[in-house]
Amino acid sequence: MYLPVYAQSEGNFVHEDMLQNLQNGDKAALLMVHFGTTHDDTRAVTIDAINQKAKDEFPQLDFREAYTSRIIMRKLSKRGVRKLNPVEALAQLKAEGYTHVIVQSTNIIDGIEMESLRKDIDMMKPLFKEIRLGMPLLYSPEDYKQVIDCLKEKSKEKTFTILVGHGTYTPATAQYAMLDYMLQTEGYSDFAVGTVEGYPTFDNAIGKLKGQKKIKQVQLLPFMFVAGDHAKNDIAVDMKEVLEKEGYEVTALMEGLGEQPAIQQIYIDHIRFIIKHKQIDIVQKKINYANGKEL
Structure with a gap:
């Protein structure tokens, strides 16, 4: 069952369903971003499991995946396994004609990995009509x-x-x-x-x-x-x-x-939330306050 993330809707987000704003010719995708692992056993029951769950829960979004650990990606490449980083994955989505992207990481906290991901998204944002980033496991x-x-x-x-x-x-x-x-x-x-x-x-x-x-x-x-x-x-x-x-x-x-279905569900709920809510631009928010306007 979806549990609303109350703290997110108090000041940081406004309700705006991204999928309802799609126009003719628009294409939407879900990009799941993982730190990654070289261990096949744990990957199968964590990363692969939540990827499948996300595919099943959001069939209206085409699914893609990216890893953020360059060390893990380098080790996997030596085994013949290629994983895209977030910038590469977004560039590929752009090349395939996607206009709207939901990005959801499996990070636990809002730390340096989320900071790096936000910088990647900011760099690629001008290429799309809209990119939204969901929250890590622990946020509210x-x-x-x-x-x-x-x-x-x-x-x-x-x-x-x-x-x-x-x-x-x-x-x-x-x-x-x-x-x-x-x-x-x-x-x-x-x-x-x-x-x-x-x-x-x-x-x-x-x-x-x-x-x-x-x-x-x-x-x-x-x-x-x-x-x-x-x-x-x-x-x-x-x-x-x-x-x-x-x-x-x-x-x-x-x-x-990531092996626990209840933990997986929290991430799924975060995806569902960010599809329907847009994060407020803090700079624009301050400009509005300076001009006597409130969102």
Whole structure:
């Protein structure tokens, strides 16, 4: 069921159905953008799965895909697998006569990958009548609550769960801290969030674990769309060993967030929302305010 993203419709977006504005000769496409993975096993149950779900949910949009990790794309090319980056995919859509594009990434937070994607879109925007970008998994408070509802299904009795995100070196890492805070305020004190390369750190999560004196069992869950290199090496090996040396019985669940149908549905809802809502141009909004006008 589609859940409206209330926070998005309060000031940042206005209702405007893109598909209803199509004219004769216009063509619309959906471009799914993924960081990517070289691991075929996790790709099949995450990236391929949500791609198929998006195709099924939006048959009125022609489907395309792009990867953003140049390292992954280079490795795949050596195996004979070519993936387009967002600029290449948009250029191809233009060459094929598409006029309207919905872009939806499978990024978890609004961090540097989303920033890079926005720059790619801004560069290509003049070539189209309209391009709209959907939000990452975590954007509005309602998104966080829905994600927590999905995660709580993974909880086990007498077990502490550590969600391990990738993290970032920018202030966007605060989004992981927000998830950690909301887990606590929602009453899930047996959960903590840590990251590989950001804040909260893995040590921060261990600190919360040690506050649960009677718990000796821990499960590590990748808070990442795919369970790739970080999950199989940093989480399942390094982090697991650290906790075992502390005397805990540890299980590492090698499951990417993208495997969960409920998580996939949040992205689908974001696509549905951005089809029907246009993001307000903040520069134009300020100009309107200066002229005494409000949208």
